[in-house]
Amino acid sequence: MSKPNLKPTSNPTLQNPNPNPSSSSSSSCLLAAISHHVSLGRPDLAVPLLPLLSSLGLRPTFPLLSSLLHQTLLHFPHRRPSSAASSSSSASPPPPLASSSPRLSPLLLSLLLLLRRPSAALSLLLRMPRPDPASSASVLLALARSAAPHRALPLYAHLRLLRRSTGPAAASALLVACARLADPALAPQAHAHVLALGFAPSVVVSGALLTAYAKCRLLGHARKVFDEMPVRDVLAWTALVHGYSTSGDLVSACKLFDQMPSRNTISWTALIGGLNRNGEPYEALDMFRKMMYQCVRPDQFTFSSTLCACAATASLTQGKQIHGYVLRSKFNPNSIVLSSLVDMYSKCGDLLRARWVFELTHYSKRDTVLWNTIISALGHHGHGKEAIKLFDEMVKCGRKPDANTFVVLLTSCSHSGLVEEGVRFFESMAKIHGVVRQEDHYVCLVDLLGRNGRFKEAMEWLAKEPCRSSARARNALLGACRVHGNVELGKQVAEQLIELEPNSSAKYVLLSNMYAEDRNWEHVEKLRGLMEESQVRKERASSWI
Incomplete structure (x- = not known):
């Protein structure tokens, strides 16, 4: 390798509007190292050196950066960053070099999309003076597939206003966003828009439209699109099968599945x-x-x-x-x-x-779901104390509990009679772990107190929001009243349930069983008469036993 020129002003791969003779040696060495790593196909070693050049007031020229980006894109599948790293930087803006080097922007945009940073890719796209249709469609599709697919809609409208998104790829990305949002009012509007654009029916656009209708459970529209498709690939067949099965039409789903050519x-x-x-x-x-x-x-x-x-x-x-x-x-x-x-x-x-x-x-x-599952398993089998130990181990390992963690934890305490522990977890979930209490947690707390005969405290919670209008919390307490034979309180809770859910038969059956166990046959007959008068029918049950 030839010795590099030590003069920054004459170096063809270095730009320095304010040359500093004292830093010429360092900058030339850094530049030589970057060029060497790029020539060896090691962008992972070259990229960390760029901030050092920037600290010297220097930056590589287009040829070197272009080669570096190409090498990064080529090596990216083998050097994928961790999901934590990519998610933590998903909202950070792209490097300022992108706005001053339009020829590098498409390459940098591709890199950001591979890094799963749709927010940064969107920011870069909006800075590009004239983005090509392929770049616009790629960012649209990335946003549609992200955790916030609604962001693809205003971008599509913005690009349409600038006449930069008229191709089938952009329309398909719009339909993918509609499918992710599962909005029944949005899918037909998108379909009308696609028809207005005059696109010829294609596998890509028709498949995206079919998936959007299926996800929105508009199966009549989905079937019509399916029947009109010139070519039906396996994705189209699968989308309709999934739509039928999701909506509960298993007969149509199985019939269509049997007709699939592959x-x-x-x-x-x-x-x-x-x-x-x-x-x-x-x-x-x-x-x-x-x-x-x-x-x-x-x-x-x-x-x-x-x-x-x-x-x-x-x-x-x-x-x-x-x-x-x-x-x-x-x-x-x-x-x-x-x-x-x-x-x-x-x-x-x-x-x-x-x-x-x-x-x-x-x-x-061992993600949060797996921890929740094993804690629930222990609690279901009556090992509440072991469930609590596992929860403590989960927290020590640095895994943050979520709302479901406290549902299974409170349920475990309830099944094992660990009242004080359960109350302590209920009080600490928001203060210590930052988990917002939801109705499920209040239902678990009422069930915990009721199962252990602490009816006064349970009724105090029922008088507060969100338990004041919760039928589920009252159902839990009604079941506890039956276990403990508290007929008077059970009758009071059942009356509240009848007001909240007059057409549900569960509370009538529970209260009737409580009267029967107390040998109060007169009230059993009155309750059955009330059910007939209200035209409430007992729901049929099923069992695998």
Whole structure:
């Protein structure tokens, strides 16, 4: 490698409007190091040196930066930053160099999108004097797929006003945002807009429109788009199957699934998940067996849905078989699958294996959902003190509890009779952990107090908001009144429930059972007469036993 020129003003790869002779040697050495790393294809070593050049009042010229960005984009899939790092910087603005180097902007925009920083990409796009349609559509799609898809709508309107987003890619991004928002009023407006633009029917646009209608549960419109599609790919078939199953129309979902010319993992998973969500876990397990028989490889979502079906049917043998397949196939389960395994073993009565799965999970995979699942499992089996110990361990590990954590924690205390501990957690959740109390937490507190016979305190909480109008909190207290035989308070709570939910039969049945256990047959007959007069019918129950 030739010796670099030590004069900043004559160096072709360095710009310095205010040359400083005292820093020429340092700047030339830094520049040589950056160029060397870029030539070796190591942008991870070159990028950290850029701030040092900036501190000297210098910056590389376009050729060097262009090469550096190209190298970064090429090496990015192998050097992806951590999700924590990318999320923490998602709202930071792009480097100021972008606005002064328009030729670098598309490259930097691509890098920001790969880094999953849609906010920074949006800021850069708005600074670009004339962004090309591809860049605009890419930012639109990134915003549509982000945690805040509503931000794509004003950007699309802004670009349309400037006549910079007229292509099918931008229209597809708009439809993706509509699908994510699941707004039934928005999807038809977007459809009308696409028709007004005069786009010829294509797989991309029609598929995005079909998905938007399906997510909004406008299945009549979705079916019409599906029937009019010139070419139907597997994504279009799967989107409609998912739409039918989500809305509860399992007959149409299964019929359409059988008509599919080809099926992939997502197609099978969509139907398995739909069957499971609509109370058909046995059919979901049967569909999983058919999927495996056809040698279709399951993914994380397939395993999670199938394990939920095993938990719903207490199919421990089937759950063990699926767990064994995961281990034999060297499948790397994510935290969702691990949580489903813990939940399945717990609901099938095998708490030992549930704990074993949790203990063998590396700390990096123990997210809040997995911690909540194992705490819930321990509490469900009556091990409230162990659940509290795990909660303390969770906090010590630096994992922040969420609202669901305190729901399962309070429920665990309730099942184990740990009243004082439960009250302490209820009082500390907002003060110490910053978790806002919701109705679920008040329901758990009333249930905790009622189960342990502390009816006076429970009634005091019922008189406060948000329990004042909560039917769920009163249902919990009514169940506790039945357990303790407190007929008088049960009658008072039931009357309040009848005012809140006059057409629900649950409180009539509970109060009737309480009168029957107290051998007060006169009140049982009066209550049945009141049900007939109010035209309230007992809801049919179902059981897997």
